Each structure stands twice: as structure tokens, then as C-alpha cells.
Amino acid sequence: IGQRIEYLEQCASTQIVAHQLAQEGAPDGTAVISELQTEGRGRLMRKWDSAKGQGIWMSIILRPELPPHKSPQFTLVAAVAIVRAIQSVTGLDASIKWPNDILFGTKKATGILTELQSDADGIQALIIGIGVNVNQEREDFDAEVQDIATSLRLESGQPVNRRKLVQEILHCLEIYTDMYIEEGFAPLKELWEGHSATIGKAVRARMSRETLEGIAEGITEDGVLQLRTADGKVHGIYSADIELK
Numbered sequence: 409i410g411q412r413i414e415y416l417e418q419c420a421s422t423q424i425v426a427h428q429l430a431q432e433g434a435p436d437g438t439a440v441i442s443e444l445q446t447e448g449r450g451r452l453m454r455k456w457d458s459a460k461g462q463g464i465w466m467s468i469i470l471r472p473e474l475p476p477h478k479s480p481q482f483t484l485v486a487a488v489a490i491v492r493a494i495q496s497v498t499g500l501d502a503s504i505k506w507p508n509d510i511l512f513g514t515k516k517a518t519g520i521l522t523e524l525q526s527d528a529d530g531i532q533a534l535i536i537g538i539g540v541n542v543n544q545e546r547e548d549f550d551a552e553v554q555d556i557a558t559s560l561r562l563e564s565g566q567p568v569n570r571r572k573l574v575q576e577i578l579h580c581l582e583i584y585t586d587m588y589i590e591e592g593f594a595p596l597k598e599l600w601e602g603h604s605a606t607i608g609k610a611v612r613a614r615m616s617r618e619t620l621e622g623i624a625e626g627i628t629e630d631g632v633l634q635l636r637t638a639d640g641k642v643h644g645i646y647s648a649d650i651e652l653k
């Protein structure tokens with residue numbers, strides 16, 4: 409991973425560039441990094457604040473030889489890799505909020521957006537978008553996210569070397585995606601749960617049709633969140649916004 413790196417001063421979104429490169433046949437492990445994104449995007453069509461030179465705005469093209477139903481777990485694998493990379497470069501212990509927000513306390517420092525590129529022959533590539541808030545000061549964030557966003561610099565009290573962190577993220581991604589491909593999800597599920605801010609906690613899960621409250625008990629082998637409601641039923645949550653209560 410990261411054998412080929414496309415480095416850009418500016419683009420709309422590294423996701424868009426990565427999709428284009430993937431369509432043109434870019435090899436497995438190609439990374440696109442941009443200093444500035446003018447239309448950075450998050451999950452659920454949200455805007456992703458991507459100020460110049462202060463974060464890591466990166467998309468990685470993966471072409472794993474795995475059946476399609478095993479692709480969604482890559483997002484959880486990426487979260488584990490990033491938490492580990494942050495730990496090794498800064499000494500900070502971040503936690504993961506299901507499915508893949510990386511937090512300090514309740515504030516978000518990193519988001520991951522996994523998109524599929526498929527055609528009639530099936531999935532051609534996974535595009536893993538990673539946004540890490542590295543050196544922002546509080547006032548560098550848009551006013552509406554100042555209370556819910558944080559950066560590694562704000563958490564550690566000192567600037568963090570972005571180049572080192574990119575290298576470590578690419579290195580950890582390689583280790584953990586290889587582990588997933590070779591050993592399956594079980595060892596990663598354990599690592600993921602070890603860094604989780606969600607498991608064992610009372611949470612509120614907002615889904616498109618309903619909102620459920622209960623205890624997040626764990627994730628399945630497919631990365632589905634298991635939520636136990638007050639009536640004792642366990643619900644599998646495939647996609648939701650999770651609020652820690």
C-alpha cells in the first residue's frame with residue numbers, strides 16, 4: 409500500500425480522483441493525497457471540513473480478492489489501522505465509535521468513508537477515504553463543528569508531523585488488511601473491540617426509519633453492531649448514527 413502516491417496541492421475530493429484513477433486501472437494500494445479539498449465529503453452526503461495543510465486528506469484504492477460481502481469490514485479494519493498509527497506516532501489513545509469514527513472523548517478526530525466501485529463483473533475496487541484532523545487549532549474548524557471536532561495537535565498539545573503519520577497509516581493499513589485477508593475477521597474484531605468507545609455502552613442508534621436505545625453488546629463477524637434493547641431483544645444494526653448516552 410502506498411507504492412504509488414498521487415500527491416496533489418488541491419482537488420475537489422480525493423475520493424473523486426481515486427475513483428477516476430481506479431477506473432483507469434490504477435493498481436491495488438494506490439494512494440491519493442491532497443493538501444486541500446474544496447468539496448471534501450463525509451458519510452451520508454455530509455460536508456467534510458478539509459482545511460489546507462492541516463490534516464491528512466487521503467483516499468486509497470484497494471483491489472482485494474475477496475467476495476463482495478467481505479468488503480464492508482475493510483472500513484473497520486481501516487479504523488483499527490489508523491488508531492494504531494496514531495498511537496505509534498503521537499502516543500495518544502484514540503477510540504473508535506461504530507462504525508468508524510475515531511474519537512478523543514466525544515470529539516471526532518478522524519472519519520473514514522468507504523466506497524465501492526463496481527461494474528457488471530462485480531466489485532472492481534474499494535476506495536477508502538481517510539480524513540485525519542492533525543494540526544488544526546480550535547478556531548481553524550468551521551464554527552458548527554468546533555464543539556464536536558478535535559485534532560491530534562489539540563489532544564497532544566504539540567504539532568504532529570503529517571508525513572510521518574501518513575507513512576505509519578499506510579504501513580498499518582498494509583499490516584491489518586493483510587491480516588484480514590489471510591486470517592479472516594476474527595483477530596480484527598478483537599482488536600476493534602479493544603479500541604471501541606461503543607461496546608458495553610448505552611447508546612442511541614438513529615436509523616432512517618426508527619431510533620433504538622439500548623446497550624451495544626458487540627459486533628458480529630460481519631461488522632454488524634449488536635444492540636440489546638430494554639425488552640432483552642438483540643437487534644443487528646447495519647447502518648446508523650450512534651450517540652453515546
Ligand code: BTN
Nearest residue numbers: 421448449450451466519537539
Ligand atoms: C465521515 O466521517 O463522515 C467520513 C469522512 C471522510 C473524509 C475523507 S478526507 C479524504 C477523503 N476525501 C473525501 O472527500 N472524503 C474522505
